[in-house]
Every structure is written in C-alpha cells, then in structure tokens.
Amino acid sequence: MLDTKSVTEFQERLFLREEDKENNFWYQNDNNFPDNKTPLFLSYMLPAFNYGFNKAMIEKGKYPIGEIVLKSLNGYVYQSMEPFEGDINDRLKEQEDAARPLFPYLNKRMHQIINESLMPYYNKLEADSKKNLSLQECLEKVSELYNFYKKAWEVHFDVIYPTATLNSILEQLYGKLKNTKQTVQVYELLVGVMNKSLETERELWKFAERAKKRPALLDIFNHSRMDKLEENLSRIDDGKVFLASLKDLMKEYGYRKANTHEFIGHTWLEDLRDPLSTIQTYIRDDYDFEKDFSQKVQKREQQYKAFLESVPDSSLKEEFIKIYQWALPAASIRDDHHFYIDAMLTAKSRLFLLNVGAAMVKHQVIDDPEDILFFYLDEVKELCRNPENAAPLIRIRKEEYKEYQSIKVPKTFGTPPEKLKATQHFQQMFGSTEEQKSDKENVFKGFAASKGQYTGQVKVIHSQDEFDRLEKGDVLVCKTTTPSWTVLFSVASAVVTDAGGILSHSGIIAREYKIPAVVGTKVATTSLKDGDIVTVDGNQGVVTIEKQK
Incomplete structure (x- = not known):
C-alpha cells in the first residue's frame, strides 16, 4: 500500500x-x-x-x-x-x-x-x-x-x-x-551558423510565406487570436491542407515545448498553437528569414576580416585562426x-x-x-x-x-566560497550567485551579454502564452529563455533577464540578433513592470530605469 x-x-x-x-x-x-x-x-x-x-x-x-x-x-x-x-x-x-x-x-x-x-x-x-x-x-x-x-x-x-x-x-x-x-x-564571430533551431525557424517562415500567398489564409492569420488560429484554419479547405502539412513538419521539428525542462505542458506534436503563433508573428512583422540569416553571415564574415586586420601577424594569431576554424562549425x-x-x-x-x-x-x-x-x-x-x-x-x-x-x-x-565566485566557467554559464549591487536606486546590474544601448518600453513575459503581447520595439524582460523563445528576438529591441551568464541562451541569441542584452540581473522581473521605460546598456551590463509607470 x-x-x-x-x-x-x-x-x-x-x-x-x-x-x-x-x-x-x-x-x-x-x-x-x-x-x-x-x-x-x-x-x-x-x-x-x-x-x-x-x-x-x-x-x-x-x-x-x-x-x-x-x-x-x-x-x-x-x-x-x-x-x-x-x-x-x-x-x-x-x-x-x-x-x-x-x-x-x-x-x-x-x-x-x-x-x-x-x-x-x-x-x-x-x-x-x-x-x-x-x-x-x-x-x-x-x-x-x-x-x-x-x-x-x-x-x-x-x-x-x-x-x-x-x-x-x-x-x-x-x-x-x-x-x-x-x-x-x-562570440559575435560565431553567429550565423545553421543549426536545428534555425532550421525550425526557416521551415516555419516558409509556412508564413506560403500563407501570405493565399488570401484566405492570410486573412485568418491577420485577424485571429493565437488560440483560435487552428480552429479558424480548419474551417476552410486551404486551411485544412495547411494544417496537415504543418502536422507532417512537426514529425521532425515538433519536439519542442514552452518549458523544455519539465514534463508538464504540451509539445508541438500535441498542440499546434505554438508553431502557428510563430508563423503568425513572422507574418505580422513581415520577417524574412533568408534575408536575416544572410545578413548575419555577411556581418560575421566582415567582423572576422576586420578582427584579423586589426591584430599583427604572429604565432598567436595563427593559433587563433586554427582554433576559430574548428569553433565556427562547432557553434x-x-x-x-x-x-x-x-x-x-x-x-x-x-x-x-x-x-x-x-x-x-x-x-x-x-x-x-x-x-x-x-x-x-x-x-x-x-x-x-x-x-x-x-x-x-x-x-x-x-x-x-x-x-x-x-x-x-x-x-x-549559505555563503558562496570566494573561489567559486571567481570561477570563470561558472559565471559564464550560470551568472552570478548573488545580485550585483548598484549605487543608484534606479539602476541594476547584470552581465553585458550583447553590446549596444537601447531605450524603450518594458514588456515582462512570463510564458509562451504571453508571446503575442510583445510588440516591435519593446524591451523583453523575462526570467530566462530557451530555443522556443527565439522568435521573440526578432521582435524585441533589447533583452533583460533574471538568470544566466554570457553563454546562456539569452546572451547567445541576443548576439545573433544584434540587440543589446543584460542577463543574470536576478531582479529584472520583480523590479520592472509593463510600460516602464528603461535604458539597456549591453556594453556595461547596466539597466537604468528612466520612468516607472
């Protein structure tokens, strides 16, 4: 018993x-x-x-x-x-x-x-x-x-x-x-390398392009709530064919869910809401995957060339080139x-x-x-x-x-051992063990994960059900991100997270999308709310609250 x-x-x-x-x-x-x-x-x-x-x-x-x-x-x-x-x-x-x-x-x-x-x-x-x-x-x-x-x-x-x-x-x-x-x-020299996450995005973008060419489908994506997309598509012949094709695609790419590390919550195989929402976002923002990816590759190649030109020839430079040639495909x-x-x-x-x-x-x-x-x-x-x-x-x-x-x-x-706090590998992957204090009341710190500065309106996103609340130009504020959150990086103009270090998913993808990011702040989701105006300084790892709603 x-x-x-x-x-x-x-x-x-x-x-x-x-x-x-x-x-x-x-x-x-x-x-x-x-x-x-x-x-x-x-x-x-x-x-x-x-x-x-x-x-x-x-x-x-x-x-x-x-x-x-x-x-x-x-x-x-x-x-x-x-x-x-x-x-x-x-x-x-x-x-x-x-x-x-x-x-x-x-x-x-x-x-x-x-x-x-x-x-x-x-x-x-x-x-x-x-x-x-x-x-x-x-x-x-x-x-x-x-x-x-x-x-x-x-x-x-x-x-x-x-x-x-x-x-x-x-x-x-x-x-x-x-x-x-x-x-x-x-790490900006390692962006623009095709992988399974990008493959998934590319395939869903193709579905978005397909929908744009069919007026009835486009009308549904433009005027339906996320949770009504599948129901509305299933009412028309074009929509039924579209959904059947999407279900076939999910046999290869459907092993995603909003919360990767948890059994609770549906997978894309079980429920098409999330891939349909991604397609809707691509349509709404007129996103062009091929153009965006091509620009990433071109920018990376330009930066790599500029880097090599900026340092003198030496055995150290030759070693860097050799290591880089292995690191790029391994990205x-x-x-x-x-x-x-x-x-x-x-x-x-x-x-x-x-x-x-x-x-x-x-x-x-x-x-x-x-x-x-x-x-x-x-x-x-x-x-x-x-x-x-x-x-x-x-x-x-x-x-x-x-x-x-x-x-x-x-x-x-307990108290973190000093040797642990100084461990580079720990800091890069997991971030700090404690909040990084600032002398100013309206400022909090984190890790500078992707360079640049941006001032804009905060949108705090807690789960995938809230993805459609993020609008172009918003500052994405969240606990952390996983690959299923990547679609938001094409919408956000900056990212601030509670968790993670410079090698966390949030930092890596922000660099891919060339938007400022401060990660591992510990306090972003509790210090900020929708409508606050903040400046995200991805160079210094600082978030300044300009105006609170």
Whole structure:
C-alpha cells in the first residue's frame, strides 16, 4: 500500500534538507530551471543531471570545478558546486589535453554519439507511447527510462565539454590578441551558423510565406487570436491542407515545448498553437528569414576580416585562426544538442509517461493521464505493483504545485566560497550567485551579454502564452529563455533577464540578433513592470530605469 505520510529514501535523495543548507552553499539554478517542477520530472532529472555532469564534465572533461549536486526545495531546483581544490593551472592543462584531440571532429562526434546511444531508445520510447501497456510493462519501462535518463545526460555533457573547452581557448586567444578582458565580443564571430533551431525557424517562415500567398489564409492569420488560429484554419479547405502539412513538419521539428525542462505542458506534436503563433508573428512583422540569416553571415564574415586586420601577424594569431576554424562549425552544437537531447528527451518521455498514465487510469489509480506527473517515480512503481486509487494524493500535490508557483523562494542558502565566485566557467554559464549591487536606486546590474544601448518600453513575459503581447520595439524582460523563445528576438529591441551568464541562451541569441542584452540581473522581473521605460546598456551590463509607470 502506498505510504503518503512519510518521505521515502528515494525522495529523501531529491530534497534539499536543513543539514544540506548548513554544510554547503546552494543557489537556485534559475537559468536551467526557473520555475517549480513536478515530482515526476524531478525524479528523473535531478539524478540524471548529477550523474551526467560529474561523469562527463568533471571526470572525463577535467573541468576545473568540484562536484555538482542538484536538489529540490518546494519543487525549485537548487545547485551546490564545490570549487576545484587542486592547482588550477594543472587542471586547465588536463582539460585542454582531454578535449583538444576532439576539436576537428566535434559535429561528427556529436551526431555519432546521438545516433548510436540515444536514437535506438528514442524509437523504442515512441513505440511504447502508442502501445496498450500492462501495469507490469509500465513498471519495467519507467525503470528503464530512469536509467536511460542518466545515460542521456551523460551524453549531453559528453557532447558539451569539448565544445566549451574549445570556446574557452578561443576566448583566451582573443583576449591576448586584443589585450582586453572584454572577451565576450569573440562570440559575435560565431553567429550565423545553421543549426536545428534555425532550421525550425526557416521551415516555419516558409509556412508564413506560403500563407501570405493565399488570401484566405492570410486573412485568418491577420485577424485571429493565437488560440483560435487552428480552429479558424480548419474551417476552410486551404486551411485544412495547411494544417496537415504543418502536422507532417512537426514529425521532425515538433519536439519542442514552452518549458523544455519539465514534463508538464504540451509539445508541438500535441498542440499546434505554438508553431502557428510563430508563423503568425513572422507574418505580422513581415520577417524574412533568408534575408536575416544572410545578413548575419555577411556581418560575421566582415567582423572576422576586420578582427584579423586589426591584430599583427604572429604565432598567436595563427593559433587563433586554427582554433576559430574548428569553433565556427562547432557553434551549431549548442542548439543541436538541445534539439536532440534536452527537448527531444523531455518530449518523448512526456508522451511515453502519459501513456503509462493512461494505463493507470484504466486501473482507476488516477483520473487523468497527466496526473501521473504529480507522483514521484517510486510512487509510480509502487502503484504499478499494487494499484489503488490515489486521487486524494494527486489533489494535494496539485494544490502544492500551484501554491509553490506563487511563492517567492530564497535565491541562495549559505555563503558562496570566494573561489567559486571567481570561477570563470561558472559565471559564464550560470551568472552570478548573488545580485550585483548598484549605487543608484534606479539602476541594476547584470552581465553585458550583447553590446549596444537601447531605450524603450518594458514588456515582462512570463510564458509562451504571453508571446503575442510583445510588440516591435519593446524591451523583453523575462526570467530566462530557451530555443522556443527565439522568435521573440526578432521582435524585441533589447533583452533583460533574471538568470544566466554570457553563454546562456539569452546572451547567445541576443548576439545573433544584434540587440543589446543584460542577463543574470536576478531582479529584472520583480523590479520592472509593463510600460516602464528603461535604458539597456549591453556594453556595461547596466539597466537604468528612466520612468516607472
């Protein structure tokens, strides 16, 4: 019988306890996990992240940081990371020695690993999503998925570590050649490289162009609310053909969802609202993908040429050129690994787990397949062995989940070690562990992720349901972004985020779109509201509040 009153050993390993807070420094990982998570997602994600990062990044990739541990408090994800205790220079040498032999083959290596290690199981998972499963089969297969999740996140970091090392070396060479510590500009030399996210945008843009040529379709996109697009399109013959073609496209590109790191929330395969909304945005803004992408490539080539002309010939310059020739094609890996691992793993797992939920509905364990997401994994397994009605527990969990969404959680517990705060790799990926203070009341700071200055009106966007509120010229203010948010960068004139560092998705895409960005402010979404006028200084990493509504 399911014991709902005590915390199990499995759940205990997921939770952030008082003794954890006393013994280590913890910070909310709001860059990767900005919102509270469902119990089942935490059951799979936390052990997998812990295993994968420490196995691939630290043990194999020799990253100059100590052990990383993720735990949960009220559904929010907190991270503890130990600074590296040995000789940092020796460790950096080990890191480079581990990664350098892989530099010429990074893309080929990534696709080979994914095709061999992930795709066969993905295909099996997809097949299991469509079967009528017995509870015994469910028990076996949710356990298999738990083991696969750990393997997938080991692959995730195995793909990332040599690319991150390559970019770090490129940064160092750039800084030496330009005699500057402001090395973020080197990433402007890596824009305009085709990847799976850009492929997705290009395909949806083609649908927008197709709709522009059909008056009936264009009228629907111009005059329908986002949530009515599919319904209105399905009423006309042209619209039915359009939707059928879009559904076919989703078989390849539909493994996206608003919240990548969470099982709750529909995928594009299940619901066409998000791709249709993207098409509508492209039509509304008269966006031209090919022109925009071509300009990015041209601008990057011009900047690279200008950079080479600005520094004297030397062995250091020759080394930069060699490293750059490897780094440029490898720039696609940041989005491609997200497409094949972060997004696809979550989406395929969600569809499979909903099928397990359907089996539990048949046995009157739960009322709706989505209810399964509010169990911890050990509870799912116990209910597969001994099915009983768990509706009361689900009601409690749903109430807790909703309550936790609205609470303000502490950003940190404990005091960060000085060595940790100074760790470059940490700052670039995750941002600061604490708010960066300013002497002026109307100013707050973050990381200068994309250069330029812009003064405009704030629009605070909390979720994909609010995308249509962002208008041309607005300053996008949000917690963080993922690839499904990329469409907003063609609309916004500047970006400010709570979370992330210069190598976060927000910073990378802002540089792609040549708009100013200040990331990792910690306070943007709580300090600003719609209609405020701010100046975003992407050169200095400063946001100035000019006028508050």
